[in-house]
Amino acid sequence: MKSWLRLHRYALMVTLRRLAAQPFSSLANLVVMALALALPLLGAAILVSAQPVARELSVTPEVTIYLTTTAPEGAATGIAQRIRAEHAEQVQSVRVIPRDEALASLRNDPTWDQALAVLPGNPLPDAVVATLTEGERLAERADQLAQTWGSWEHVDMVQLDSAWVQRLEAILRFARVGLMFLAACVAAVVLAAVFNTVRMQAMLQREEIAVARLVGATESFVRRPFLYLGALSGAVAALLAIGAAALALSPLNNALQGLARSYGASFSLHLPSLSVLAVAVVGTGVLGALAARWSVTRNTRF
Structure with a gap:
């Protein structure tokens, strides 16, 4: 057990050193993924906030x-x-x-x-x-x-x-399908970004990987830092996306509250629950790890 933990701690430290060695490139990748992930989060916030209103109106x-x-x-x-x-x-x-x-x-x-x-x-x-x-x-x-x-x-x-109820329900169904399509597109963006990042890292560490194999390093030992790189990139990008979405909701709510008051109503946008956000962070990390594994498998065959 101690040996297993030591190997994973070593892989994590190697990953952090590699990220710190290229701060601009690492930050640029994280910002791209975070902005892409913020879009479905904002869409989910609108959908989650609209559903109680729809249920109240059409009950x-x-x-x-x-x-x-x-x-x-x-x-x-x-x-x-x-x-x-x-x-x-x-x-x-x-x-x-x-x-x-x-x-x-x-x-x-x-x-x-x-x-x-x-x-x-x-x-x-x-x-x-x-x-x-x-x-x-x-x-x-x-x-x-x-x-x-x-x-x-x-x-x-x-x-x-209930004619207006039908239209409202149709709009919500359309929003759910559109949000799922947007989430799929964002998942593709995360896969591509992590895949390319790991590929570049593998090319930069080409000689190091070759020497490690010569001295008996296993494939798991070689791949493990790259898997951590993908998982950390995905999870950190998801956290940054949550922060960006929360910041974006503040001016949106200010504008929306002024519009709602003109109709004598009260309405505000809010992010999904903490459990949903936690699942999103973990899921993005897992997606990043899968993309990293795919990339390192294809680009370390030398």
Whole structure:
């Protein structure tokens, strides 16, 4: 165990010395990878921050059923009872709005009072408002229920307020796919950067590697410093990317809060949780180590 730790400590020290020997080149590679990694982090921050707002806005869409003006008295109550009986699992609450109550509500509004005063009667129909339960594919279920209820007797029109919910869900799905594609592109950038860095190091250490092999060094001994180089480059670049993304969020939030206040809302962007960021750092380090292993295997065959 002590021998194993000594070998890894030696490989780590060799890696740090090689990085310190070329500070400008090492820093340039880290900055390139960090800037590339900061892009999906900012995208993840926007997506993570938008999802709670989307859930809050789309949690309880309502379906309003308007009856015909010639519907008999009690038809609205019968439809409400039928909804509760046939769709109890999909409906959170059902309420009936009688036409007289709707007209009285409008007359209390000064905007409509004069216009309604000239009408000979009540032109409004009875209405039934159904609030749907939470769950997956909420907008799709709302569409299906609206089509079903629209075919019932005495129903004139069904108004569904989830069209904007569908658009919002589609935007979020598009953002997730786009973020995954961006993350894949960034992974390719990290692979290419680490691969090229290790290749250059292998070329610079060509004679040293050849001498080490002549005196009996194993392939693991030769490769180990390069693996540490790839892992450290990936992990440090990920940490720098997190710092850059956190700095970028400050002016973005200042501008966003001014826009949100103009709409009477409160909204801010924030990075994913610490556990997600830790996984990102470890994953980038592992990706860098894999790229380093691939590069050192291809470029030390001499």
